[in-house]
Each structure stands twice: as structure tokens, then as C-alpha cells.
Amino acid sequence: MDSMYVHIPFCNRICTYCDFNKVLIKNQPVDEYIDALIKELGQYDKQHLKTIYVGGGTPTALTVSQLDRLLKFMTEHFTVTDEFTFEANPDELTTEKLDVLNHYGVNRVSLGVQTFNNDLLKVLGRTHNFDDIFKSVNHLEKIGLTNYSLDLMYNLPGETFDDIDMSLKYVKELQPKHISWYSLIIEPHTVFYNKIRQGTMSIAGSLEEGEKYDKVIAGLDALGYPQYEISNFAKSEYESMHNKTYWLNEPYIGAGAGSHGYTGSARYYNIKPVTHYINNMNEQGSVVKEQLELTKNDQYEEEMFLGLRLNKGVSEVRFNEKYGLPVDAVYGDVLKKLTEKNLLKRKAGHIYLTEAGRMIGNDVFMEFLL
Ligand code: SF4
Structure with a gap:
């Protein structure tokens, strides 16, 4: 295997559109989760990997000492040769946490910006605001971690074409190496889904969504970010190596609650609920819920x-x-x-x-x- 995904299923607040495998971090057994995750990771042979991606949830919701403990084990057990990415929320990327990431060789950050419009950030239920985005980028630049991606969304409730122009303006100003820009998908079991069903919220139809998508592609292209995947854009040499593992259908390890992995001929899925994940790891020594052999x-x-x-x-x-x-x-x-x-x-x-x-x-x- 050349790649590994590690899942941290905790967030400081639950966003209104999110259906990822995550829980509110307050009162969760986070240290026990890290212990179980370290046990799971330890079941793989020590090896060199080309890419590691730590995602969530929000990995930066962990404390400095939790991050340190996890990354210490990961980097003793695995050597990353090419790309080591950490997902981060702008308001959680403190200098102390960044120092830990830097110390253990994280060389790419995927920053969950979503939009530069403070009103839309509130609608999304995000914990950060416009200023936090700039502060976190400053922190990144200061320590020389300049390979970062801005993760953005379009077709948000109440969003205008001017909001897309505003995001493009700040992309031009900040000059990140990579942009992921996804259309909002209304998923079941989310606040947005219920609001739309109750008729208290709406999003633009597919015609406007298509026009916004065209604007995103053309706008980024003009700024030197050619599209390389349906929702991803990068400066030359900065396409996400880890995500290309998925699109090129290559095997990868998946570790953590609700993560999945691919052996090349089978896909396996880990148990989702945090407490079940911890208990299964401690009692049975396995967290795989099912393995599907592919024809x-x-x-x-x-x-x-x-x-x-x-x-x-x-x-x-x-x-x-x-x-x-x-x-x-x-x-x-x-x-x-x-x-x-x-x-x-x-x-x-x-x-x-x-x-x-x-x-x-x-x-x-x-x-x-x-
Ligand atoms: S921070 Fe990310 S994972 Fe957590 S609730 Fe918001 S969108 Fe979902």
C-alpha cells in the first residue's frame, strides 16, 4: 500500500449540512479513542507510505497533547515519503497545534474555509469567521507550511454570484496551492435537509447551480488554478497526491471509526460509532465491520x-x-x-x-x- 487515511470523528460544533461520521467532542472519550486508533494502526506492518491524510470530523479539534501522542506513534510506525496532509478548521489552527504538525512532518494542510461571507458561515453553523481564515493562513505562512488547500463550497442557501466573486478575489489574494470547491449536497439527517422539507429554506435549482459551477471553473482557471478533477483545482505540481489515489482506484489503508480502505480486490468498512469502535478494538482486537470482495x-x-x-x-x-x-x-x-x-x-x-x-x-x- 502507498496511502493511508486516518479518521478523527470529533468536532467542536456540528455544521448544519454535515453528514460525515462525526460527533460533538464535548464529553466524548477522546483519549480512549486515540488509544484504540493507535492499536488499530499498530496492526499494520511498519512501512513506508507515499501519502497520509488525516481527516474528519476535525483533526484539529484534538488537544495539543492528543495530537502529539497520535502523530508520535504514526511517524514512528510509518514513514511518509511524499505528502502528509492534515485537515484543519481555521479557528482551531493555533500556533501550538501547528508547531506539533510541523514537528512531525505534516507538509500539507486542507483548510475548511467553505466561504468568505460571515453571514453564510453562520448559516452553515461553522465556528470560524472571515478573520480566522486570514489568521490561520498567516500562521501557516509563518512556519513555511505554504502547501495548503482552501476547501470551499458553492450553491449555499442565500448565496449570490457576488459571493463567488468574493471567494475568487480572496483566492487571488491568498494564493493557496490548491482549491477544492464542492457544490452543497443536501444530505438526509441534516438540519438543512429538515429545513428544506419544512419549506423554511431553499437552495438554487440546477440551472443556477450549473452557472455557478461554470463561474468557479472559469474564475479559478483565470487565476492559474486549472481544474484537474470535478471539484478540484491546483497550481502546477500541487494536485493532491493522496486524493488521486482514490480517483486512480489504487489501494489504501483506512483507519479510525467509520473509515474505509481498499485492498485492490476488496473494500472494508470500519465500525462507525465511537464507543463501539473503542470497545471492539479493546475486546475483539478488530474494528472492521464488513469486507466486500469485489467481482x-x-x-x-x-x-x-x-x-x-x-x-x-x-x-x-x-x-x-x-x-x-x-x-x-x-x-x-x-x-x-x-x-x-x-x-x-x-x-x-x-x-x-x-x-x-x-x-x-x-x-x-x-x-x-x-
Ligand atoms: S467541522 Fe466538518 S466534519 Fe465537523 S460538523 Fe462541520 S462539516 Fe462536519
Whole structure:
């Protein structure tokens, strides 16, 4: 394995749109969780990894000593050669916590900014404000950790096109190396979902959402951040190596409550609730809830779904090397149909979505179901 994801399922406040595996940190057995996580990580062989990504939840919700304990173990057990990313909330990235991350070799930070509009930040239920974003970036710059990503969202309730212009203006000012800019998805079991059902809140329809997406892509491109994945943009040499592991459908370790991993032929899923995770680790020595063996057809489908998210698309040579047969042997008819409809293109050994295809990406992906 070359990559590992580690999940910290705690947050200082629960955002109104969030359906990730997380709990309010107050009164949670956080130290016991770190102990269990260290036990889980210790079950893997000591090894070199190209990338580690610590996400959540909010990893920066941990205290300085909790961060220190976790990172000490992780870096003694695993060596990271290329990219070591930590997710952070702007108001939690204190100099003390940054010093710990820096000490253990974290070399990339993914900053959960979401929007620069304070009113929208309140609607989202975020704990940070506009000033916190600039303070945290200053802290990062001060210690020389300049490889950071700003995570943004669009199509928020009450958001205007001017809000997108405002975000683009601050991207230009801050010059991060990477931007993730996702459209808000209304997930069940969230405050937003209930408000929309009750008719007390609304978001723009798909036409306006598409216009905003176009504005994001064009605006970032003009600032020197070409799109490389449906929702991701980067300066040259700064595409996220870790996330490309997922899109290139390569194996990775998943550790922590609710995380999942991929062996190359099976996907495994860890137990989600924090207390069950801790108890299972302590009593049974395992936190895997289920392991799904993938059929060859499952693997072909995933290769296409994931790879087509990348602007470069799916490499025909890699497909052949991985599965021992040309992609046309599995998808010849589908590829012909979608290229004739101008939803896909084939060029220089790659299959990728056209602009029209990207607008209806999910419909295109469905065509690859076997
Ligand atoms: S901080 Fe992130 S993980 Fe936590 S509730 Fe908000 S969006 Fe969800």
C-alpha cells in the first residue's frame, strides 16, 4: 500500500449540512479513542507510505497533547515519503497545534474555509469567521507550511454570484496551492435537509447551480488554478497526491471509526460509532465491520467511475495492465455510444469526459454499470 487515511470523528460544533461520521467532542472519550486508533494502526506492518491524510470530523479539534501522542506513534510506525496532509478548521489552527504538525512532518494542510461571507458561515453553523481564515493562513505562512488547500463550497442557501466573486478575489489574494470547491449536497439527517422539507429554506435549482459551477471553473482557471478533477483545482505540481489515489482506484489503508480502505480486490468498512469502535478494538482486537470482495465487473465499474472524475480521465494502458484486457473488451459499445454523443473523448490513450459530459457526470457514470 502507498496511502493511508486516518479518521478523527470529533468536532467542536456540528455544521448544519454535515453528514460525515462525526460527533460533538464535548464529553466524548477522546483519549480512549486515540488509544484504540493507535492499536488499530499498530496492526499494520511498519512501512513506508507515499501519502497520509488525516481527516474528519476535525483533526484539529484534538488537544495539543492528543495530537502529539497520535502523530508520535504514526511517524514512528510509518514513514511518509511524499505528502502528509492534515485537515484543519481555521479557528482551531493555533500556533501550538501547528508547531506539533510541523514537528512531525505534516507538509500539507486542507483548510475548511467553505466561504468568505460571515453571514453564510453562520448559516452553515461553522465556528470560524472571515478573520480566522486570514489568521490561520498567516500562521501557516509563518512556519513555511505554504502547501495548503482552501476547501470551499458553492450553491449555499442565500448565496449570490457576488459571493463567488468574493471567494475568487480572496483566492487571488491568498494564493493557496490548491482549491477544492464542492457544490452543497443536501444530505438526509441534516438540519438543512429538515429545513428544506419544512419549506423554511431553499437552495438554487440546477440551472443556477450549473452557472455557478461554470463561474468557479472559469474564475479559478483565470487565476492559474486549472481544474484537474470535478471539484478540484491546483497550481502546477500541487494536485493532491493522496486524493488521486482514490480517483486512480489504487489501494489504501483506512483507519479510525467509520473509515474505509481498499485492498485492490476488496473494500472494508470500519465500525462507525465511537464507543463501539473503542470497545471492539479493546475486546475483539478488530474494528472492521464488513469486507466486500469485489467481482471483476465491480472493479471495472469503479475504475471508470473514479477515473472519469479526473480531467485526464482513464488511462487505457493502465486499464490493460491492471485487468489484463483492453477497455474496449469490456466497454466497447458504451464508449462508442458516449463518444458519438460528445459526452466522452478518447485521445492519446486516455478516455475523459467532455464539458457536456461533466455537466451530467452521474448519468454518464451510470452507463458503465455492468
Ligand atoms: S467541522 Fe466538518 S466534519 Fe465537523 S460538523 Fe462541520 S462539516 Fe462536519
